[in-house]
Amino acid sequence: MANRLKADKAEKKKPAKSDSFKPEKEAQVTVKQLVKDERTHKIAGAFSILISLFLFIAFASYLFTWKEDQDKVFRGAAILLPAEDVKTTNLLGNLGAYMSHLFFYKGFGAASFMFCSLFFVMGVNALLGAKIFNLWRNVRYVIVSLLFFSVVFAFVFRGGAFAWGGAVGNMGSDWLVRMIGSVGTAALLLLGGLAYVIWRFNPVFKAPTLAKKTPEPVKEVVPAVVIKEEKETPVVKPVGNKLKDGLGVLKKTPIADPEEEPMDLQLVEKDGEEEEEPWDEEMEEVEEEEEEEEVPVEAPLVTGKNGRKKPDPAQLELEIKSYPEVDQPPIPVEESKVEPVISQEPYDPSLELRDYKFPSLELLELHGSERIIQDPQELETNKNQIINTLKNYDIEIQKISATVGPTVTLYEIVPAAGVRISRIKNLEDDIALSLAALGIRIIAPIPGKGTVGIEVPNVKKTVVSMRSMLSSEKFQNNSFSLPIAIGKKIDNENFIVDLTTMPHLLMAGATGQGKSVGLNAILVSLLYKKHPSQIKLVLVDPKKVELSLYRHIETHFLAKLPGEDEAIITDTKKVIHTLNALCIEMDNRYDLLKEAGARNIREYNEKFIKRKLNPQKGHQFLPFIVLVVDEFADLIMTAGKEVEMPIARLAQLARAVGIHLIIATQRPSVNIITGTIKANFPVRIAFKVSSKIDSRTILDAGGAEQLIGKGDMLISYNGEITRLQCAFVDTPEVDSICDFIGTQEGYPQAFFLPEYVDEKQFEGKELDLEDRDTLFESAARMIVTSQMGSTSLLQRRMKLGYNRAGRLMDQLEAAGIVGPSQGSKARDVLVKTEADLEMLLNDIG
């Protein structure tokens, strides 16, 4: 330390004789050391403050006593000598009178008060050992003010007896009057003063708008609330629109998609408006300066004149009406007025990767002809066989129709009057046996139809290419938050749904039946529709090969634990950590939502985009997180409850905060797909499984054992079981998509999940400052900068679990940075400035 001036070396050299009992000797202290010593600084600081006070009192007193003392102080410094018997009336005696005379009369007049402020600033900085005030700025101000005001005072009070401007002021004023005359001097000084005020405060000069009629919403925008809101977030200005619309380039969905989109499998929903909506706006940051705080208020007017960004009135009105409730809670009236301003400058989460290009459909292949092959011969044979078989069981048919799908054909039968459908259901196995064909599934009755369905595999099957699914109208123009193209139904309708409405997905199937292809289809759908800022994937792949292709997109789309090399998790221990980290992320997100008064991620992000949430308080745009586990059985076998519990917790609660799970398993037995898991995964997919029991475990119904493999699947969705042919995307296609994305500029690193620390590691450990948490210093800085001793703030900002954040807080308390816990209230922050903190951190080393 600088203030430790005892010389250790000199002491060491001394023999341990009688000398050792002597007190330590003062070492030679050089002037340089003395000047650097902090005690010297403190003394100088205190002295400087004292001078400032002294001058202030003396000057103030001088204002009243100058007349009486003037003839005495004219005698000069002699009045300070002991021999002189002179007594002045200044409150601070002869010295006070003399100094005031010096500063006022011979110096700068009343402007001399500026010296008090200068000494005060220097004193405070030196005494506290921190740059509380910017010294050079103050010196500049003082010099300019001394010169300016002394001249102004001298000019204004010309001819007065009191030295308002002092010698310097008089000199300046006289010179100016000689040069440009009195009027010129007055004008010049006025201009000088005005120029300073304009430069410093940049006031708004408004020409009276007599004839102009400003549109109402813009006029309403001025209330104080707007200024306050915009103050908290950096102001950004949209300057362009980059939405691409050409062939082969997919349109993006808006970030704040409606989460509760009703699922209608029959209707292809098109949202024409979406194509026109600007999405990816280039934005440029405007420097945040106190003086420019009014810019947001003026912004709509200014940008309104800019041809590119001027919203037409209809659009404005639409925006106001579209979010009436979101703005309600705090101050309904003001908020609705605020709306038009904010919506003009929304936050753009894609800004950081504004040049990101979505993969084009050219990267996908068409696997064979997309045309469904209808073989009339085959249809006729099957029809006859069905009729004959049923006749054998005394079941008469009224009508039979066929729908040819990509893999199977559905024969729909209307039984003759009097035939009970339950009878056909009971004969299901016998009929299947008689038809002697693989993959027959009988649906009796077809829900909502009162007919019986018999699905018979086609001899020639059609591969459903991912490309045809993604180029479909339904995929391109939907308003789903997380659209996934799964496959084609028997009637050739594309099965495209919103993952957020599922909200989680369980997938099972024996080996080689199409699970991995199914997972790829889902992931590819998401990659085609989502910007890297909108979604993050957590990939768990115990088999180590299935998902490894996605490592190329790590910095774009993957999330991982801090400090991990690999983003794709293959190790069971790390899976447990990751799942727990996701639970922490979920809890943190719930805190954010609560604070924002939002019910789900959609509302939250909407508010964030509209800049209604302050990033300083830990708010940020929340991307969706999709956890994909390929081979869940392996994990459950090795880690059991440790995996099951966090998965169940996430499945129960994570939907509202935008975390969705997709879990695949080869072994759909009851000890793997437990009741807890099943209860929380309402949507389940079954590829071909080896037994009816397995089928029941997944779907609560048989049938999956009769599928024919190669992506033939059943999905239990909304209480209905539908047969689909899964979309096919081959490994090279996935590879080229990942390559295409991977070669583009990504974020500096993968998205970090909160750090999860196994509490067992800390058990029994004493709180020891020597053994501080690695995040101690960053936590200390964050707490001191924000001056909020809140554990939940630490949790959110640093993405920590409650326990770790709590431990950090205890360590900060032990280090004297925050005060003791005060229950639900935030702790007091004892260190007030960053400089103090740096000193403290240095001290505790």
Ligand SMILES: Nc1ncnc2c1ncn2[C@@H]1O[C@H](COP(=O)(O)OP(=O)(O)OP(=O)(O)O)[C@@H](O)[C@H]1O
């Ligand atoms: N939707 C599909 N359309 C056409 N063929 C498919 C489809 N899905 C899978 N296949 C065929 O089945 C093969 C095996 O599929 P996949 O690798 O997805 O099986 P899996 O269930 O993941 O197997 P494992 O559990 O052993 O990894 C694929 O290589 C492909 O030839």
